Amino acid sequence: MRTLMIQLVRGFKDILPPETSVWQSIEDTARRHFENFGFREIRPPVLEQAALFQRSIGEHTDIVEKEMYTFAGSRDTLLTLRPEATASVVRAYIQHKIYAADPAARFYTIGPMFRKERPQKGRYRQFYQINAEVFGVDSPYMDAQLIYMCMTFFRRLSVSGLQVHLNSLGCPECRPAFRQKLSEMLAGRAENLCPDCLRRLEKNPLRVLDCKVPACRAAVADAPSMLDFLCDDCGQHFRTVQAALADMDIDFQIDPRLVRGLDYYTRTAFEIQTSELGAQNAVAGGGRYDQLVEMLGGPAQPAIGFAIGLDRLVELFCAKFPASETGPEVFFLPMGDAARKRVAKWSSELANAGVRVEADFSGRSLKALMRRADRMGAARVLIVGDQELAENKAVLRDMKTRDQAEVPMDRLVEFISEHVGR
């Protein structure tokens, strides 16, 4: 009789060792790097009221229309597994009145997001992001510093081949005029547009700009550029961002077609792309969202942030530095029951003293255990048998040099701690 195997839910994945150690080190690097820039960690829950995302991301975005995991909570509230983190961080900023003490606040958060899309290379239904959000700062220098922080983070990880794409989406002052102009133009050639774009024409004409359907691309080939419609303030802001980036030696490309999928962005929008991940080329993306805090019921405070796709970053990183198992510093190899009893205690104490150890209690032959130690990449083995027990010693063998030394048992932990260089 065969029990039915329960498998992963479609689009979800297990992250296994040794790859998990890559995740750990990237996350550690992010924490250190972001904290150097004055960011502190915030950990909002993964479950929120559906309304939070409907109001922030926008009713007519793909995310809200078809990609959210939403289900009935208690009473008549709808709950959603977060498809992105910014809305939650904004909600927390408002709910805990963090602005009251000091409106300027910087947060980062690392965790899983959920979107019900068809899985594909670099895209999962549960995926991980590193988010950074800045509140209460409207200066364009903040925009530049944020992009700088992001790019130097990648540099720290030695991930290269990344390109910054930059655009400005204007503000409520200047965007309507552009939107109007664009709508008029697109309406005139509606028969050339794909069905999706016909819907976008009504709800969000800017999105037609980044449609990949050839006919749509042709239709918008000579479309007006938002950059020509920027008001004085937005224009000034955008120019200052560019100048600051140049001053910080961050290369970028102006990309007037860069329209992000979330409705809340204003002014600066950017995406960091790679050519090495197949179709899903965005490794990070973000922008300014100066109206969102107020839209969600908080005070009028400007804000800007970005999200890094951790899964994609790990993939880029592993392409360059493949994950590998690291063996123990000391592999305990007891021969016989009496030895196993002693090794159980010694190896535990050594681990507790900060040395990475592993002990084998299987009772297999010395040869078999030596092979096992070799395979797992142990730096050295400690052999304990009847002879050693009788003489109150153990044999410490260096697997690389094959040197063997006798270690007095009563000082075993101290001796090995020193020997390993701790």
Add this chain to the structure above:
RNA sequence: GUGAGUGUAGCUCAGUUGGCAGAGCACCAGGUUGUGGCCCUGGGGGCCGUGGGUUCAAGUCCCAUCACUCACCCCA
């Protein structure tokens, strides 16, 4: 939601016009009573994704279904 490709051992994959299920690597044991890597010998491992159909006979042909992968849409 749409399209294409792939499902055989832990992994990578062969499998001829339909005729007893295979290799390499990995794993285990022995060659060496308590010393790893190389070598030699032997061994364990499989509902051939699942269900149905055709056939004397199906991993192979047909149908369905599921899963995975890639791509579209969109994004991190």
